[in-house]
Amino acid sequence: MGTPSPTSVRPALAALLVALALSGCSASAPSTPHRTPAPAPSPSSPAQVCTSLVSYWAKETLKGTYWSGLDWEQKGLSNQQYEIHEEAVAAGRAEERTAGRDGALELIDQLVARRCAAADGATWSSENWRPPT
Numbered sequence: 741m742g743t744p745s746p747t748s749v750r751p752a753l754a755a756l757l758v759a760l761a762l763s764g765c766s767a768s769a770p771s772t773p774h775r776t777p778a779p780a781p782s783p784s785s786p787a788q789v790c791t792s793l794v795s796y797w798a799k800e801t802l803k804g805t806y807w808s809g810l811d812w813e814q815k816g817l818s819n820q821q822y823e824i825h826e827e828a829v830a831a832g833r834a835e836e837r838t839a840g841r842d843g844a845l846e847l848i849d850q851l852v853a854r855r856c857a858a859a860d861g862a863t864w865s866s867e868n869w870r871p872p873t
Contacts, residue, residue, distance in 0.1 A: 774779075783801045785861065786855075786860055786861025786863050787856045787860060787861045788854035788856075789854075789858075789861060789865065790821055790824070790850070790858040790859070790861040790862050791849075791852050791853045793815075793816060793817065793821065794821050794824050794828065794852045794856060794862075795848055795849050795852040795853070796824050797815045797817065797825055798825050798829050798832060798852060799832075799845050799848055799849075800827040801829045801837065802827070802829060802832045802833065802841075802844060802845070802848065804839075816832070818862060818864055819864065819865055820859055820862035820863070820864050821856075821862045821863075822826045823862075824851075824852060824859070824862055825852075825854045825855060826857070827851070828848045828851050828852050828855075829848075831842040831847055831848070831851055832845070832847055832848045835847045849859065
């Protein structure tokens with residue numbers, strides 16, 4: 741088996757280029773499919789924000805993750821939310837002893853959702869807050 745001669749390669753190369761040109765290479769840009777824009781996300785209620793925030797930090801505290809040691813202000817919690825956080829962590833630790841980690845995490849989600857809804861988001865500011873003078 742030898743190397744093909746240049747005269748036999750040229751027709752094959754020419755045929756390949758013609759095939760590529762005819763198979764979709766055109767001067768016009770490809771058409772873009774029309775997409776329906778995604779609906780804008782609806783704003784979260786104060787209770788939903790509270791539930792998401794407090795539940796996240798309570799579960800992180802229960803797991804003992806690196807950032808769980810931040811204080812309530814660094815976590816972005818109000819005083820009311822911090823009270824819910826502490827209650828949820830205590831309940832989660834008790835539940836973990838009897839029902840395991842998964843049961844504790846589920847209990848935290850339920851307790852926090854219930855308490856945040858009852859407190860309408862528990863967004864009252866810090867008791868240390870002072871109005872501007």
